[in-house]
Amino acid sequence: MDIREIAKRARVSTATVSRTINRVSTVDPRLAKRVWKVVDELGYFPNTQARALVSGRSRIFGLIVSEITNPFFPEIVQVFENIAVQHNYEILITSTAHEPKRMESSVRRMLERRVEGVAVMTFGMEESLLDDLKLRNVPLVFVDVGPARPRVSNIRIDYLHGIRQAVQHLAALRHQRIAFVSGPLHLKSAAARKEGFVTSLKEIGVPIESGLMVEGDHTIEGGMKAFADLLNKNPRPTAVLCSNDMTAIGVMRKSYEEGIRIPDDFSLIGFDDIRLAQFVLPPLTTVQMSQAELARLAFQALLKEVQREAPAPQGTEYNLRTSLVLRQSTALAPGPKSTARKGRGKR
Amino acid sequence: MDIREIAKRARVSTATVSRTINRVSTVDPRLAKRVWKVVDELGYFPNTQARALVSGRSRIFGLIVSEITNPFFPEIVQVFENIAVQHNYEILITSTAHEPKRMESSVRRMLERRVEGVAVMTFGMEESLLDDLKLRNVPLVFVDVGPARPRVSNIRIDYLHGIRQAVQHLAALRHQRIAFVSGPLHLKSAAARKEGFVTSLKEIGVPIESGLMVEGDHTIEGGMKAFADLLNKNPRPTAVLCSNDMTAIGVMRKSYEEGIRIPDDFSLIGFDDIRLAQFVLPPLTTVQMSQAELARLAFQALLKEVQREAPAPQGTEYNLRTSLVLRQSTALAPGPKSTARKGRGKR
DNA sequence: TTGAAAGCGCTAACAC
């Protein structure tokens, strides 16, 4: 069943059917009605492939994430998909699982399907693999790391804002020895967070102790290992700031195993504010980087680029703030003598 | 740049280019070589839309999940996508977020994109919305709930197997009062789990106490609420089996808040074995239903159906076993007098 | 083995 069939039955031309379906306003209402009637009766709907072929517009956006099984991403996917549907776009997701091979093949697939734009949510991983896309002037949106060139948008994350709040929050609670568990430092987003930490410390005149900065890998296991490291420091830190929530959860886990209590024995702050952060024990104080907002910005960036005639020569920038969300994993630093001090939490 | 361009430059016809690219064996190796050379030089690759249009095969499978932000699903998506890529298929994901509207629109989108098959991972939610797909004989694969008709496959989950192991494990640890927190009972998969629990209890002659079976909703919050309920029972249960891991995590959370220890004060078993189950404290003993295997089976079912000429009149069935994974959330039931008994865990 | 040509289902000029 195709557009010709509809045209025949409605006794109009295929052009009229096409116009009707695409809601072109110049169609005579009476013809339109006839067309819709037949369309409904037959349950007809257009073939997207044919449409895409002739119009040159696939109405597909690509979405590359580094790992869908990382709790940070599902929310992004969800929101991105939601908005896409509203705009009649389809989305091609690929989870690269940190393998360059996968990245390569997914770029290829996206090119083959003629995506109109791609959101790259890999936070700094191997963008060189995207050369094919750039070459073909496919609109791209990156987080932080995109080059300044036409058709490439960037969502700049203001890491410092939230991290500063976190550091000052800890300082206000009289923490002097604040540790930082970073992500893998070859990722720009991880390096930027660490830098935010260092800057924030400097701003308030707290000396930087490199021994209190350990590298994790943004996983629970990494957080556990990092905290084990930190336990060997002397004196131990009284607060730990983590580069992401998964790391913080790893720290929590290790601390429980060791019988060290949060926030009584030390305070803990995460980063990202994944949904799970509310559900760990104690609920995790963390720097929020809204996944929903990120997805929205990314989609809008692509949509705008697709609709725009003359691309900005340096691309476009968007901004996303981060900010501290207080929960129950932070409290006053354990005083040198006092043993009685309580956090805001129940425990 | 299109196939004609390649043909011209390689001094062959477009048909030969097409055959070469599709690796038709009858092409003269020398011509093929010429073609490949040009293809490589120009970085040409075929337009999938055009291909799909003429061949009638989109090489797209749909994947409908009930909620991508539910930790059960990302792994399925990941594995499904992986296999799809290997077979040169693309996948169209939709997360219905439990809204019938979304389900409807996603079915529509899939039809428009001419998907060759759809995997429905919503565990019993509103399959009537899929009528359009059935009508058009699109191969479908369900978990548990599909109708027996041509082109519809079903993955039957052997819930009983794993649940029986769980119940017997608890019984062996001398638990007499075993509670069950179910999922939303209008979901067939949730009802089946509960039924497995009841059957397992009967098999070993333990009387069923309906007061110990409470309905949750497969979320952390639901688990917390359900456990609060259970706390009011007298005497309290010494073990709780949950319909999924999220529920169990809710139970854990509530119990921590109440200062009730696992497994010392009571034993807890989940269901699903999501990755997080290993990382909660204590690591959760749970009934595994392999998400990777589920994804594999679903993909294979679709692939087979697509390749098959004459569909089986009653569809095809696949089976997935469940089985208990021992971790550290279970231990001997607290004896009536003894206070000293320890689980297998460190704690 | 290769090429010419028809046509997949649709949109968009263009002519009326």
Next chain:
DNA sequence: GTGTTAGCGCTTTCAA
């Protein structure tokens, strides 16, 4: 306002 028609880029007969 509506219809005719020429393709979009590819695969696949059919003949040579």
